[in-house]
Amino acid sequence: MSTEEGFIRSRFGDTDDAVLTLLDNMIWPILGLVIVGVLVFVPQTLRNVRSVQLLLWAAVPLGLLVLAESLCLLSGHFDLSIGSIAGFSAMFTGMLLGTCPSCWNVVSSPWIGFGIILVAGALIGLANGVMIARVGLNPFLQTLAFLIIFEGAKTAMQTQPVTGLPALYLDVGGTPNFAIGVLLVAFLAFGLLMRFSRFGQAVYALGSSEKSAREVGIDTSRLIIVIYTISGVLSAIAGLMLTGFVGVVPPLIGEGLVFQAFAGAVIGGISLFGGRGKITGALGGVILIQLVQSALNNSTAVGATEIQMINGFVLLVAILLYSTQSKIRSRILASGSV
Amino acid sequence: MSADDATSDSESVAQMEAPAVSGTPKIRVEDVVKTFGRITAVDGVTLDIEEGEIFALIGDNGAGKSTLMNILSGVHQATSGSMYVDGEAVSFSNPSEARAKGIETVYQDLALMDDLDIATNIFMGQFPMKGFGPIKYIDWDETFERSGEIMMERLGRDIDLNTEVEFLSGGQRQLVAIGRALAFDPEVIILDEPTSALSVDATRLVQDTIETLSKEQGITIVIVSHNIESVLELADRIGVLYQGQLVDILDPSETGLEPLNDLMTTGTLREGIRGDD
Ligand SMILES: Nc1ncnc2c1ncn2[C@@H]1O[C@H](COP(=O)(O)OP(=O)(O)OP(=O)(O)O)[C@@H](O)[C@H]1O
Numbered sequence: 269m270s271t272e273e274g275f276i277r278s279r280f281g282d283t284d285d286a287v288l289t290l291l292d293n294m295i296w297p298i299l300g301l302v303i304v305g306v307l308v309f310v311p312q313t314l315r316n317v318r319s320v321q322l323l324l325w326a327a328v329p330l331g332l333l334v335l336a337e338s339l340c341l342l343s344g345h346f347d348l349s350i351g352s353i354a355g356f357s358a359m360f361t362g363m364l365l366g367t368c369p370s371c372w373n374v375v376s377s378p379w380i381g382f383g384i385i386l387v388a389g390a391l392i393g394l395a396n397g398v399m400i401a402r403v404g405l406n407p408f409l410q411t412l413a414f415l416i417i418f419e420g421a422k423t424a425m426q427t428q429p430v431t432g433l434p435a436l437y438l439d440v441g442g443t444p445n446f447a448i449g450v451l452l453v454a455f456l457a458f459g460l461l462m463r464f465s466r467f468g469q470a471v472y473a474l475g476s477s478e479k480s481a482r483e484v485g486i487d488t489s490r491l492i493i494v495i496y497t498i499s500g501v502l503s504a505i506a507g508l509m510l511t512g513f514v515g516v517v518p519p520l521i522g523e524g525l526v527f528q529a530f531a532g533a534v535i536g537g538i539s540l541f542g543g544r545g546k547i548t549g550a551l552g553g554v555i556l557i558q559l560v561q562s563a564l565n566n567s568t569a570v571g572a573t574e575i576q577m578i579n580g581f582v583l584l585v586a587i588l589l590y591s592t593q594s595k596i597r598s599r600i601l602a603s604g605s606v
Numbered sequence: 607m608s609a610d611d612a613t614s615d616s617e618s619v620a621q622m623e624a625p626a627v628s629g630t631p632k633i634r635v636e637d638v639v640k641t642f643g644r645i646t647a648v649d650g651v652t653l654d655i656e657e658g659e660i661f662a663l664i665g666d667n668g669a670g671k672s673t674l675m676n677i678l679s680g681v682h683q684a685t686s687g688s689m690y691v692d693g694e695a696v697s698f699s700n701p702s703e704a705r706a707k708g709i710e711t712v713y714q715d716l717a718l719m720d721d722l723d724i725a726t727n728i729f730m731g732q733f734p735m736k737g738f739g740p741i742k743y744i745d746w747d748e749t750f751e752r753s754g755e756i757m758m759e760r761l762g763r764d765i766d767l768n769t770e771v772e773f774l775s776g777g778q779r780q781l782v783a784i785g786r787a788l789a790f791d792p793e794v795i796i797l798d799e800p801t802s803a804l805s806v807d808a809t810r811l812v813q814d815t816i817e818t819l820s821k822e823q824g825i826t827i828v829i830v831s832h833n834i835e836s837v838l839e840l841a842d843r844i845g846v847l848y849q850g851q852l853v854d855i856l857d858p859s860e861t862g863l864e865p866l867n868d869l870m871t872t873g874t875l876r877e878g879i880r881g882d883d
Pocket residue numbers: 642645646647665666667668669670671672673674
């Protein structure tokens with residue numbers, strides 16, 4: 269009674285299978301090409317161990333933001349406010365800790381500073397989640413509103429660099445190997461969490477179909493709140509890392525980073541529509557974006573003003589790649605299945 | 607007991623009004639009423655579903671099929687009336703209480719996650735875990751092994767469990783959804799319109815599978831369907847709902863398309879039309 273329907277062991281030809289696998293892991297060959305290109309045209313970017321270390325160190329804040337955005341994207345959501353959360357929570361905590369004339373300087377313990385910055389990020393993320401999951405606001409509008417609100421709040425607090433921060437507070441992001449370690453541990457932890465925990469699989473389920481996820485018993489609105497809260501915390505850690513990297517809280521901290529975070533996640537193979545993508549791919553995306561960034565900074569041919577434009581192109585290329593990828597997928601889908 | 611034990615005329619109208627008393631039915635529904643505001647969706651239905659049989663519930667749009675099904679699966683609560691599983695009075699306030707009594711439901715939309723593979727779909731929300739102390743993680747080997755057993759041994763399908771569900775055809779998707787129900791080791795599976803959106807081949811596949819589950823594995827099947835042809839081939843008994851009332855229970859071998867159509871649309875049989883057509 270087994271009709272042909274029942275057999276799909278070799279669902280597609282081997283070529284199609286190979287193409288599908290390649291599409292899911294596209295980041296690695298692309299990264300390889302970019303590395304070759306950088307070695308040829310701007311070799312000083314990857315001159316020695318020290319320059320690789322510098323590159324990775326500079327990638328830490330962006331990496332944490334890519335992680336936050338990847339989590340949101342995998343769940344079928346997204347968060348435009350991550351850069352703004354990073355900037356606001358870093359500025360707010362900096363104002364409390366700093367000894368500069370216009371700072372508030374009401375807290376002196378760096379440990380309390382760590383607590384404050386994390387709680388600030390968590391609360392803002394929580395508010396995002398509650399507004400989206402319980403009040404029912406559209407994620408785009410909600411997180412766009414928070415992007416504007418918290419960027420404005422940051423500028424309202426301070427327009428000068430915040431200085432005089434406790435040494436330990438700066439050391440977290442200012443010690444290259446420690447900062448890189450934080451990034452790698454964060455990616456490792458989330459990689460394992462997504463693959464091996466019920467939470468991680470529920471995120472994929474939610475991103476694949478919210479209705480189905482609810483029907484199999486997942487508390488989707490609680491999950492959405494947790495996801496945005498984690499996104500807020502990761503963003504705040506990114507703010508902390510940026511502060512340490514620079515040594516002060518610069519007034520423009522966090523601005524524009526959300527676009528690079530999107531680009532990193534999408535180039536890394538995280539689907540814009542949720543449900544697909546690997547955390548390891550996102551790490552590849554981070555490295556790629558930072559590599560391009562550093563190469564541009566090192567290149568004598570490209571000025572600082574053009575870098576922003578090139579960043580825009582990188583995002584465009586990422587999105588083009590993604591849409592090509594999904595077109596090929598659906599073509600195989602249409603032809604391959606029974 | 608099995609459906610065979612029932613007396614030969616147990617499916618007749620006369621018997622329906624006073625349901626068979628021999629043995630305990632798997633599920634008994636007694637005088638169940640469900641109202642939504644002023645609408646009476648289910649209007650005093652009394653019904654026995656025997657262990658291991660395939661019972662089909664048919665009826666026109668709005669006849670109350672889904673509502674009755676949802677009461678059985680714990681999605682809705684009856685306004686009045688009672689329900690028994692294996693002779694024991696039950697009332698479900700949510701689907702997990704029905705699940706605890708061995709009743710699983712496959713909803714019409716199947717609740718699959720297209721981006722995820724078959725094994726993950728089958729065990730989503732109930733992954734087998736392993737670990738040490740407080741650290742627990744998903745046991746993927748076990749997940750794949752058990753999904754393989756379900757697909758291979760219970761559904762008879764040699765299927766690549768790594769295949770993402772979006773690549774499956776309609777019939778295969780239905781099987782994966784049934785596979786997920788089987789993962790809970792149910793005694794009763796309720797299926798809402800299992801063949802409504804399927805091609806002829808796929809309908810055949812799903813019907814064969816349902817038949818195997820009932821006849822070889824002893825699972826009681828309740829099907830809600832519009833597809834009279836499919837129901838005639840598959841069901842052991844067919845219950846017809848009309849405006850919330852169970853107007854008849856028929857034996858497929860003693861009825862046909864026309865009388866069933868008639869019953870569904872008017873609630874009564876025209877003279878002389880009963881029996882083989
Ligand atoms: N949640 C609800 N609230 C209000 N009325 C409802 C609800 N669910 C069903 N009804 C009403 O109850 C009646 C029976 O509906 P039900 O969905 O059970 O019919 P059905 O036989 O499944 O029809 P269909 O074949 O269209 O699925 C209809 O009049 C419907 O409008």
